[in-house]
Amino acid sequence: AFFAQCARVVRPGGLLLVCDDVMRAGGGAAARRAIERFRRGWRINTLLDREALRALAAKAGFEHRSTDDLTPFLETGRPRDRAIGLLAALVGWLPVDARLGHLTGGNALRTCLRRGWIGYDLALFRRAGGPATADA
Numbered sequence: 001a002f003f004a005q006c007a008r009v010v011r012p013g014g015l016l017l018v019c020d021d022v023m024r025a026g027g028g029a030a031a032r033r034a035i036e037r038f039r040r041g042w043r044i045n046t047l048l049d050r051e052a053l054r055a056l057a058a059k060a061g062f063e064h065r066s067t068d069d070l071t072p073f074l075e076t077g078r079p080r081d082r083a084i085g086l087l088a089a090l091v092g093w094l095p096v097d098a099r100l101g102h103l104t105g106g107n108a109l110r111t112c113l114r115r116g117w118i119g120y121d122l123a124l125f126r127r128a129g130g131p132a133t134a135d136a
Helices: 002-009 028-042 050-059 079-091 097-115
Strands: 015-023 062-069 118-127
Touching: 002 050, 002 062, 015 050, 028 097, 050 062, 050 118, 079 097, 097 118
Parallel strands: none
Antiparallel strands: 015 118, 062 118
């Protein structure tokens, strides 16, 4: 639905930037548990990998131009993050998602980013049908 709506408003030849969390391969059971805590805490409906994102974009008429991994630029080890991690470890087993889900979910995302189970990508797409630009 997202890319279909983008196709309605982006002109042919126009560019679309998508900056979001994306799944990475691997991780096993520990990754699945952390990703589920992230999804539950932040109420995430969709978490795609790069290939699925590109396939959905292509289905809506967008050509993939480039993807940059912005994960190395994220600050995931700040004192505040470590304090939230400690809090999440202490109360994470309690049914606190209604009140603290954003914190436990954010801590799970931090874990996933640090371990490479999730990345933060900036993907550039061009809507098909317009003039190609040399600098895109």
